[in-house]
Each structure stands twice: as C-alpha cells, then as structure tokens.
Amino acid sequence: MRFAELVEYFERLEATTKRLEMFDILSELFRACDREEIDKVVYFCQEQLLPPFRGVEIGMAEKLILRAIARATEATEAQVSRLNKERGDPGLVVEELLRQRNARSAGLRVSEVYETLLRIAETTGEGSVERKVGMLAELLQASSPKEARYIARFVLGRLRLGVGDPTILDALSKAVAGDRSLRPELERAYNLCSDLGLVARTLFEQGIEGIRAFRIRVGHPIRPALAERLPSAEEIVGKLGRCAVEVKLDGFRCQIHKDGDRVEIFSRNLERTTPMFPELIEAVRQQIDAREAILEGEAVAVNEETGEIYPFQVTVQRKRKHGVEEMMREYPLVLFAFDLLYADGHDYTPESYSARFEALSRRIRPDGRIRLVDRIVTDDPRAIQRFFDEAIARGMEGIVAKRLDAPYQAGARGFHWIKLKRSYKGELTDTIDVVVVGYFRGRGMRAKLGIGALLGAVYDPDSDTFKTVAKIGSGLTEEEWVRLREMLDAIRVEHRPARVESLLDADVWVEPRYVLTVLADEITRSPVHTCGRTDEEPGYALRFPRVVGWIREDKGPEDATTVKEILSMFQMQKRVQLAG
Numbered sequence: 403m404r405f406a407e408l409v410e411y412f413e414r415l416e417a418t419t420k421r422l423e424m425f426d427i428l429s430e431l432f433r434a435c436d437r438e439e440i441d442k443v444v445y446f447c448q449e450q451l452l453p454p455f456r457g458v459e460i461g462m463a464e465k466l467i468l469r470a471i472a473r474a475t476e477a478t479e480a481q482v483s484r485l486n487k488e489r490g491d492p493g494l495v496v497e498e499l500l501r502q503r504n505a506r507s508a509g510l511r512v513s514e515v516y517e518t519l520l521r522i523a524e525t526t527g528e529g530s531v532e533r534k535v536g537m538l539a540e541l542l543q544a545s546s547p548k549e550a551r552y553i554a555r556f557v558l559g560r561l562r563l564g565v566g567d568p569t570i571l572d573a574l575s576k577a578v579a580g581d582r583s584l585r586p587e588l589e590r591a592y593n594l595c596s597d598l599g600l601v602a603r604t605l606f607e608q609g610i611e612g613i614r615a616f617r618i619r620v621g622h623p624i625r626p627a628l629a630e631r632l633p634s635a636e637e638i639v640g641k642l643g644r645c646a647v648e649v650k651l652d653g654f655r656c657q658i659h660k661d662g663d664r665v666e667i668f669s670r671n672l673e674r675t676t677p678m679f680p681e682l683i684e685a686v687r688q689q690i691d692a693r694e695a696i697l698e699g700e701a702v703a704v705n706e707e708t709g710e711i712y713p714f715q716v717t718v719q720r721k722r723k724h725g726v727e728e729m730m731r732e733y734p735l736v737l738f739a740f741d742l743l744y745a746d747g748h749d750y751t752p753e754s755y756s757a758r759f760e761a762l763s764r765r766i767r768p769d770g771r772i773r774l775v776d777r778i779v780t781d782d783p784r785a786i787q788r789f790f791d792e793a794i795a796r797g798m799e800g801i802v803a804k805r806l807d808a809p810y811q812a813g814a815r816g817f818h819w820i821k822l823k824r825s826y827k828g829e830l831t832d833t834i835d836v837v838v839v840g841y842f843r844g845r846g847m848r849a850k851l852g853i854g855a856l857l858g859a860v861y862d863p864d865s866d867t868f869k870t871v872a873k874i875g876s877g878l879t880e881e882e883w884v885r886l887r888e889m890l891d892a893i894r895v896e897h898r899p900a901r902v903e904s905l906l907d908a909d910v911w912v913e914p915r916y917v918l919t920v921l922a923d924e925i926t927r928s929p930v931h932t933c934g935r936t937d938e939e940p941g942y943a944l945r946f947p948r949v950v951g952w953i954r955e956d957k958g959p960e961d962a963t964t965v966k967e968i969l970s971m972f973q974m975q976k977r978v979q980l981a982g
C-alpha cells in the first residue's frame with residue numbers, strides 16, 4: 403500500500419465523530435492491506451512503531467523536528483519556528499511549506515516510511531541527533547505535503563486518531579470474516595502477547611488457525627488478570643466458598659520474564675520497567691528455580707531491620723526521585739510473588755490457582771528479595787475479617803481473595819480475584835479511576851486559572867467507548883489546576899473524540915489519555931451523564947467527586963474504571979446502606 407493511501411484513511415478517521423464509522427473505516431483499511439504490511443498499519447493506527455513493551459521510541463523533541471522540517475523545505479529555522487508558533491502544529495507547518503514548493507510524493511510505500519521511522523528510533527549514541535534529523539528531513543523531502551503532515555505528527559506523538567484496541571480487533575475480524583465473530587479469539591491471542599501487530603500478521607498469514615494456536619512466550623508480556631470488588635468478608639465467602647486470601651500490597655505490579663540469565667520486568671500497563679529494578683533482576687537469577695519462567699508479584703520497599711513494609715509514597719520514589727542506584731541503597735525492594743504463569747515449557751495459565759501457587763512456592767529458593775505473598779486459605783468470614791484487620795494495621799491496602807479452582811484470566815477483571823479495601827467512612831468503598839475527556843473553563847476565581855472543572859469518563863470495553871460519569875472541580879491546588887490545564891491543552895482536539903459519549907458539551911475536548919483517581923461520597927442516578935444510560939434509564943454520576951493524588955502513570959485510558967464496575971459498585975453501595 404502506498405503511504406498516500408494510508409494517509410487518506412487517517413484523514414477520514416480524524417474527521418469522524420462516530421465510533422461505528424471509525425470501525426467501518428478501519429476494516430476497509432485492513433482489507434486493503436497485504437500480509438507484509440498489516441502489522442505496520444496496525445502499529446500506525448495505535449500511534450506506535452512497536453508495542454510499548456519493546457521500549458522503542460523515536461526520541462525527537464519538537465525542536466529537532468522543526469529543524470528537520472527546515473532542512474526538508476529549505477526554509478530557515480527561524481521561519482519554521484515562527485510559522486509553528488502561529489499554527490501550533492508542526493504537521494501543518496511542513497504541509498504548508500511543502501505545498502509552497504509544489505512538492506510531490508516520491509510514491510512512498512507504507513513499509514518504507516515505517517522502516518525509516520524505525521531506523522530513526524534505533525539510532526543512538528554519539529552524533530545520533532544529527533543523523534536522526536537528517537533521516538527525517540530526507541523522508542519529509544520525499545513526501546507529499548499531506549503525507550508530511552502525518553509523518554510529522556506521528557514523530558511528535560500527536561497523530562491523535564483516537565482508535566482503541568478493541569475497535570482494531572473488531573475491524574480485523576470484519577476485514578477477514580465479514581463480521582465481528584473472530585473478536586473473542588483475536589482478543590485471547592492479544593491477551594497472551596500484548597502485541598496487536600503480531601496478532602494481525604498471524605491472522606493474515608495463517609488465518610484463524612494460527613490465532614487458535616497462539617501460546618504465551620517468554621519476553622511477551624501477558625495482559626494482567628484484575629480483581630472485582632465486594633464489600634465484605636461474608637460476601638466474599640458467599641461468592642467463592644473456601645478461598646485463598648492474600649494481602650493486597652501497594653507497590654509496583656511486576657510481571658517477570660526469565661529466560662536463562664536474561665530477565666525482563668513489565669508494569670501493570672505492560673511497559674518495560676526492567677531498568678528500575680536491578681536488585682530484583684539479580685534476585686530472580688539467584689532464586690527462581692527454572693531456566694524459563696513468567697511470574698507475577700508486587701514490589702514494595704521493606705524496612706530490613708523491622709521487616710515493615712513502607713507505604714506506597716516511599717516505594718514510588720524509585721520512579722520519581724534521584725537515581726535508581728541511590729534509591730536501591732536507601733529503600734531496596736522486595737518482590738512478593740503471587741502467581742506463576744509459565745515455567746520451563748509448561749503453561750500454567752489454564753491450571754487452577756491452587757496448582758499455580760503450589761508450583762510457584764516450589765520454584766522460589768529461600769532467603770532473598772523474592773518471597774511468597776502472605777496468605778491464608780479459609781471458608782470462615784471471621785478469619786478473613788481478622789486477616790484483613792491485621793493487614794490494614796500493617797499499612798496494607800487490603801486483601802485480595804482468590805478462587806482456588808480458577809485459571810489465570812489474562813486481560814480480564816472477574817470474580818476469580820476479589821479485592822476488599824479499607825472503607826472510608828460514609829464514602830464509597832473504593833476510589834474510581836476516571837479518564838479526563840475535556841474540561842470546562844469555570845467562573846469567578848477559577849476563570850482566572852482557565853479551568854474550572856474536568857469532565858471525567860469511565861471505560862466501556864464492549865463498545866470501546868468512554869462514558870462520562872462526573873464533573874470534577876475539587877481536589878487539586880491552584881498550581882496543579884494550571885499544570886493540568888497546560889497538559890490538557892497539549893492534547894486538545896477540535897471536536898468531541900469519536901469514542902467519547904457525552905451529553906455535556908465541554909469547553910475544551912481532549913484526547914482521552916490521562917487517568918485520575920477520584921474519591922466520591924456515593925454513586926447516584928443522573929440524567930446528565932452517559933455512564934450506564936439506556937433509552938429508558940438515566941445514567942450514573944459521582945456525588946462530590948474530588949481528585950486524589952495526581953495523574954496515574956501506571957494506567958492508560960482503557961485501564962480506567964469500567965461502566966460495569968460503576969454499576970456493581972452502585973449495587974454494593976445499596977447493600978451496604980441497607981445493612982448499615
């Protein structure tokens with residue numbers, strides 16, 4: 403496929419405000435692809451060169467892109483920079499400048515553009531900045547004005563097509579089978595490898611048989627299993643019967659892949675975090691009794707003298723402050739392992755929790771930074787309550803109860819795992835993670851800041867859409883409001899994104915990207931929000947929502963709380979209110 407053709411599809415995707423239309427455009431696009439390029443086209447749609455766990459980034463700041471534009475268009479850097487200030491989009495700048503020169507495309511193919519961009523990303527070391535600029539300038543020079551617009555935006559990370567992974571899965575299914583029937587099988591494969599390009603290419607090369615034959619592999623992160631909620635120990639036993647109850651630690655979720663001496667660690671949202679945890683890498687080499695293994699656990703800072711687990715604020719410094727080396731000396735981490743997914747050719751994911759935990763305990767050699775998570779196995783709600791109270795007293799977040807006979811459910815939130823957290827008096831028993839989809843300018847004092855309230859949405863994986871649930875106007879300091887507004891302005895979009903369903907009209911719409919944790923008093927029925935709304939019934943809203951903390955870096959928009967979770971929290975709240 404020619405890149406010019408792909409760009410036509412990008413333009414159509416950008417223009418649509420309807421999710422279904424987006425689905426149709428994508429399936430048409432995929433149908434037009436051949437097997438050599440389908441993975442690349444999928445990556446372009448996801449606005450990446452490779453899945454995030456591969457850790458490949460183009461690594462060019464706006465300044466360098468402007469320099470490449472100047473070189474490609476033979477304008478001066480000052481001219482380019484001035485024009486960029488006016489337009490606010492280097493994509494439009496390069497388009498305009500090339501148009502003035504009557505530039506024509508050299509007939510670039512999708513794979514050529516992709517490979518050049520990958521080469522730019524892989525260029526490192528001395529003199530790499532200049533080489534990157536040179537390669538990009540050459541690519542832009544070979545482009546038509548419109549092609550250059552999208553290349554520049556892609557390199558900047560500002561393509562903003564607003565396409566979600568489930569929509570891509572649906573569209574792949576439609577492109578091959580004519581309908582959405584293949585989605586569950588494609589999704590299963592995706593959950594096992596976290597690489598949509600690979601799934602697409604396998605589908606195009608080997609058909610659905612290839613997808614069915616998909617197995618987990620060391621080095622490819624598996625999309626993590628997630629927990630549901632219930633409000634009490636009684637309800638947990640009611641649902642699971644005899645179950646395992648583990649402490650819920652508040653640190654970094656780590657999925658560890660061991661291949662001989664090579665060890666990789668992936669975060670909850672499947673980014674490669676290996677460099678953050680040198681002491682755990684070493685511990686894996688020493689303590690894990692397997693040549694190849696995939697295991698999961700939570701890494702937390704532990705006070706070696708008292709054995710106490712530090713609060714999250716201490717653990718998280720590993721990410722924010724100083725160098726890793728220094729933090730490692732000051733607050734070394736311990737990994738509390740809770741699951742084994744794979745070991746030496748054996749896929750444990752279809753096996754029961756009991757079998758997996760037993761195998762996990764056999765594979766960990768004692769005396770090191772890798773330990774088994776604390777747990778009990780019981781069918782007595784009082785024992786669970788006691789374990790829970792002790793966990794809270796030790797500063798833990800709560801507990802996670804696990805169904806003994808459940809397989810590992812990659813990429814799914816289900817009642818195989820149930821979390822119970824400390825409840826805040828008079829408030830919901832859990833916080834809610836909303837995606838910011840827009841903001842309102844506000845009145846009075848707030849108008850001065852340029853932002854008065856956020857429009858927060860939750861995620862609906864079935865339709866791959868974001869549905870509004872709250873207007874949030876408190877919880878941040880003035881400085882934080884201003885900082886957030888600046889961050890939102892950088893991702894603003896012209897019209898309501900196609901995947902956002904809203905009855906409210908935000909003053910500024912933004913690409914759904916940032917997730918904030920919100921505390922609220924309760925969930926109420928509301929006619930103004932689209933979360934849970936049907937033709938006959940009003941939606942749901944958060945009462946007195948306020949932001950706690952800051953943007954959740956470990957969560958992408960699709961990791962926000964889901965519509966289904968809001969509905970079940972609403973039911974839980976009714977039961978708790980009745981009981982109280």
Ligand SMILES: Nc1ncnc2c1ncn2[C@@H]1O[C@H](COP(=O)(O)OP(=O)(O)OP(=O)(O)O)[C@@H](O)[C@H]1O
Nearest residue numbers: 628629648649650651652654655670700740775802
């Ligand atoms: N023993 C444990 N078993 C499973 N997960 C645990 C355990 N201890 C801590 N965790 C953490 O709890 C998370 C599971 O809770 P949940 O499914 O709600 O994910 P989440 O959306 O990140 O939730 P939260 O915002 O509550 O951390 C896991 O991602 C993991 O990081």
